Amino acid sequence: EEQLKVARETQPYHAEKFGYDNVEFHLGLIEKLDDIESLKDGSVDIIISNCVINLCPDKEAVLKSCHRLLKPGGELYFSDVYASRRVPEELQKDEVLWGECLSGALYWNDFQNMAKRCGFKDPRLVEDAPITVENKKIQERMEAMGHKNLEFYSATYRLFQLDCLEPHCEDYGQAVIYKGTIPRFESGWALDDHHYMEKGKVFPVCGNTYNMLKETRFAQHFDFIGDFSTHYGIFDGCGTSMPFKSSQENGGVSTKGGGGCC
Incomplete structure (x- = not known):
């Protein structure tokens, strides 16, 4: 509660400095998020x-x-x-x-x-x-x-x-092309430790990676090639x-x- 008190006291300062006042602080246990009614x-x-x-x-x-x-x-x-x-x-x-x-x-x-x-x-x-x-x-x-x-x-x-x-990375012959539109990552962006995608380059992906990009907030930053109509087995690697x-x-x-x- 003491930490929340400090956070709330300094909230107006940060709202003015960064131009956003859309932050709320709630007290609770991370194991019991059900107890926070607003979530x-x-x-x-x-x-x-x-x-x-x-x-x-x-x-x-x-x-x-x-x-x-x-x-x-x-x-x-x-x-x-x-x-x-x-x-x-x-x-x-x-x-x-x-x-x-x-x-x-x-x-x-x-x-x-x-x-x-x-x-x-x-x-x-x-x-x-x-x-x-x-x-x-x-x-x-x-x-x-x-x-x-x-x-x-x-x-x-x-x-x-x-x-x-x-459950595993399956190969459907798909690929993506990064547009370079994520702020501060104009030349390339990494989804994870083995998926670094350069702007404008065709990048082969498994079905899971395809969906992680197409069905999330990242979709607007990519062009998508292929579909799930043909399965080629497990994705190499x-x-x-x-x-x-x-x-x-x-x-x-x-x-x-x-x-x-x-």
């Missing part, structure tokens, strides 16, 4: 979160609520912390590690399966970076518990509310291995870099 099912275009969901005990409830609140074609765009394996219960109960946004991290594959159960059929990784534990006391704490090899990643995901998405490119790198980077998280 109606299918009413939200985009939900943005930064390093909050990993601190929630019931993460599945959060994702289910977000899916319910989003309009068809809406998006949950968020950064958070993920683990290379399931975080042991003894670490989950460690208050210091929990406060550092580490012990609440989901194992990346559990997260993807959870997202799919909640209706987000094809989670898309936007960017990621390894998190190095630079606090010596925390390092020693984890080593003493026998979890020296547990790795953490800061990652940003897009989750779309689209019932038409398939559609895999199920650990998605974080940074997991292949040695040395890691500072927690300040990449992923937009914490």
